[in-house]
Amino acid sequence: MIIMARTKGYPEALEKKLRDQRYYREDSNPDFTKNVKAISRTIPHMCYQCGTCTGSCPSAPRSSYRIRHFMRRAVLGLENEALTDPDLWLCTTCYSCSDRCPRDIIPTDVIMAMRNLAFKRDIVPVNFLKTVQAIYSSGHGVPNNDVNRAAREKLGLTRDPPTTHMYPEYIKGIQKILDHYKLKANADRIVKEREG
């Protein structure tokens, strides 16, 4: 007689009943936990949900943004829930949570990693992309203007600072870096989709 090998578990009916009581969800993706860890270069899986991060957060008192919630999503692999939540973009990256975390995690970098993953799905507010476009064309996220040029001259400074503004020949190198990652093309495409 051949004894069939079977995996450990209760009979089907009991298994189904218990499933709801386990940390298991259909929408959980273990790769998400791994990706967040790799990009953030910190240790989200060490989080024991004490809430020190949310308690330290300047954005928490004025919104529904709860960084502890995002930490839980990182651990449970709740990719869709994390990446589609608009609160993801309310972190000011002040790193107060990271300074106080008793588990030595850097929750701010977990948020940054999630934003990187969201961008891969075109989930990104346009203001971030407009900074990319400004840097692509001028080298500066906040470029010079005529009022400021006149003011600089009065202060005894050159009308344009000795950056890419005064030496535009350096902009080509910046454009090559951004093109290497197709960042400008993606930014242009997404901005056009949103704003026509």
Place this chain on the structure above:
Amino acid sequence: MSEAGANHKFAFYLGCIAPNRYPGVESASIKAMKKLGVELVPLKGASCCPAPGAFGSIDLKVFYAMAARNLVLAEQMKMDIALVCNGCYKSIWEVNHKLKHNKDLRDDVNEVLKEIDMEYKGTINVYHTAELLYNDKFIGVEKVRDSVTNPLTGARIAVHYGCHLVKPHKDREFEKEVMLNTECPTWMEELVAALGATPVEYRNKMQCCGAGGGVRGYDIVHALDITNEKLYNLEEVKVDALTDICPFCQLQFDRGQIEIQEKLGARHSIPVLHFAELLGLAQGMSPQELGLDLHGISCEPFLQKVL
């Protein structure tokens, strides 16, 4: 190059907001630091650091490569970098630190830089001018005090430290005991006192200005509400001015007060000066030489007290 500070010559990394919105910070830094024996040399062809909130959020790999390009420009000059902005510090110092310590990141970055005939070698260090001013190895509080010709006597000045120079402190390296107490540091207050002013403590001093992480662009009312809370805390202790060491924080507090009146209906009129501007003033530079007339909030009431 680790002791390059000894020759007191630095490549001056400007960033965006200082040269393009508050040029007084640039001119004051160059002149004031020169009086203290530190020469700031232009870093030709530098770009945006890039903005850590905007770029870091989109793709950290691009963020590393873009910051590395600025670092390589200074490596080619064989000079350490000095800069005046916490946001730039986050990009330039932190990427330098990460690339020095992680071969995988360095290899990634160099693969891209090869396309523009550059190579990141990790041969220089990066400093914030506030750090140079405080640290005896470079300048020190005593020397700052000795350089003052117009003491700011009688002025009550509060400090906004900002975030990215000191946080996350487990990552930062300088003067750990003194400067990296991120709950209640007082080293900037020592510098304020060295100028003859009275440093003032206020509630929740270490709170963020609200602008970072792309939030100013994403949800300006949310960002301003954080700023507004700090402004109320400052008014509570009757300050004559707020000083900062980050032009982005300065923009958020200075122009932010006008935006707060428009969007939140709250009125404030607290002059906001970068510490370089304050130092220039104490060393005898005129408000015109510092471009203080470019500030959104008038510095006049404060100036009348100290000039």
